[in-house]
Amino acid sequence: EPANWVSKYLSHFDIRQDLVKMSQLAACVAIFLWGDVAASKQVHTRIYSSEQVFESLRLPKTDAPNFTPGMPPTLALRHGSRIGSLDGKPTIEFPAVSGPITSDTKELRWELNKDKQGLVTVNTSRAQALIGFVKYFPSALEHLKAEVQNEFAAIQLISMDGKPVAQSGELLLTAGARTANTGMKWNEQYTSLVETGTGSILIEPVTGTISLLNLSGANRVTVYPLDGAGRQFGPVISASASAAGWEFPIGRQVTPWYLISIVR
Numbered sequence: 485e486p487a488n489w490v491s492k493y494l495s496h497f498d499i500r501q502d503l504v505k506m507s508q509l510a511a512c513v514a515i516f517l518w519g520d521v522a523a524s525k526q527v528h529t530r531i532y533s534s535e536q537v538f539e540s541l542r543l544p545k546t547d548a549p550n551f552t553p554g555m556p557p558t559l560a561l562r563h564g565s566r567i568g569s570l571d572g573k574p575t576i577e578f579p580a581v582s583g584p585i586t587s588d589t590k591e592l593r594w595e596l597n598k599d600k601q602g603l604v605t606v607n608t609s610r611a612q613a614l615i616g617f618v619k620y621f622p623s624a625l626e627h628l629k630a631e632v633q634n635e636f637a638a639i640q641l642i643s644m645d646g647k648p649v650a651q652s653g654e655l656l657l658t659a660g661a662r663t664a665n666t667g668m669k670w671n672e673q674y675t676s677l678v679e680t681g682t683g684s685i686l687i688e689p690v691t692g693t694i695s696l697l698n699l700s701g702a703n704r705v706t707v708y709p710l711d712g713a714g715r716q717f718g719p720v721i722s723a724s725a726s727a728a729g730w731e732f733p734i735g736r737q738v739t740p741w742y743l744i745s746i747v748r
Contacts, residue, residue: 491683492665503712504660504687507741510714511640511658520611520642525588527564530555531572556580563588597621609648612641624697629729632692634661639690644743650700655744657707659690659734691735695728696744704747705730709737716743 491501499505515521530552532540543551550557550565554577559565562585584595593605603621606613612628614621615638619631627649628641638660643652665681696705705723708716718739723732734742 491685492681493663493668493685501685502663503685504663504740506712507658507710508638508640508660510741511642511656514642514644514656515606515611515640518610518646520608521591521606522589522608524562524564527566528555528559528578529566529568529575531569531575532567533574534571536574537570554578558585558594561585561587561592561594595621606640609650610643610646610652612649614639619692624695627697627699629695629697630659630692631695632659632690633735634688634690634692637661637690639694641696649696650698653746653748655696655746657694657734657742657744658740659694659742660740661688661690663687687738687740689735689738690740692733693731694734695726695731696723697729699730699746701748702730702746705732706745706747707732708743708745709739710741710743711739714741 493501499509530550532552536553540551548557550560552575554575556578558581559578562581584593586593591606591608593607594602596602597620599620601617601620603614603616603618605615605625607625612625614625614628614630616636618637618639619634628639630639638658640658641649642656643649644654644656645652647653649655664686666684666686667679668677668681669679670676671678699705707721707723709718709721711717718737721732723730
């Protein structure tokens with residue numbers, strides 16, 4: 485109810501007041517409902533014996549998330565996985581994979597650099613994403629490159645008109661980092677809150693330069709910062725054409741999402 489609205493986190497499970505999560509949720513819903521990321525090509529069946537089911541509570545947390553002997557945790561990142569039976573022969577053993585992990589569709593990738601900083605990428609014709617320690621991974625996707633100052637960021641670019649990003653006339657860019665209540669404090673181990681803080685909610689804007697690559701026939705690219713209701717606010721940003729693509733700054737206007745218009 486509007487009368488009971490509080491501009492602060494009530495718990496980590498309440499996202500209504502979190503503009504960063506809500507804007508990312510909008511992008512993720514679109515990716516899922518529009519099928520912008522393909523389903524896995526292979527689906528592996530997990531089978532548990534009755535004994536394994538009875539003894540499952542004894543398994544260590546290091547066996548998460550599958551809790552399946554013989555199945556490395558990364559298998560679910562490469563292929564689909566389903567439970568086939570809870571009273572059969574145990575699952576066959578799958579070999580572990582080292583190095584970067586790539587889905588069998590080649591659209592999703594998980595990797596670590598030499599300093600154990602991670603990056604997750606989504607690279608499809610209608611959706612692009614860089615999630616993790618973006619500033620330490622200079623390589624670009626097919627249509628997206630980000631040079632940011634933030635230690636950690638989640639940046640998503642999706643087509644809003646059903647066309648591939650290369651031909652789209654309207655794109656949504658979300659760029660999120662940390663959020664916190666005013667005065668929120670963590671313990672020394674950074675595992676629990678000492679002070680939950682008060683309103684209003686603060687966000688860390690993602691600052692830097694975004695480059696849109698391989699936009700077919702683009703003559704003008706205009707970027708509109710959006711407010712919490714998805715409405716334009718603040719000055720419009722005109723992207724600059726370069727040999728690499730179309731570049732524009734983000735973070736000057738404190739917001740986690742932008743609408744991008746492409747004129748051909």
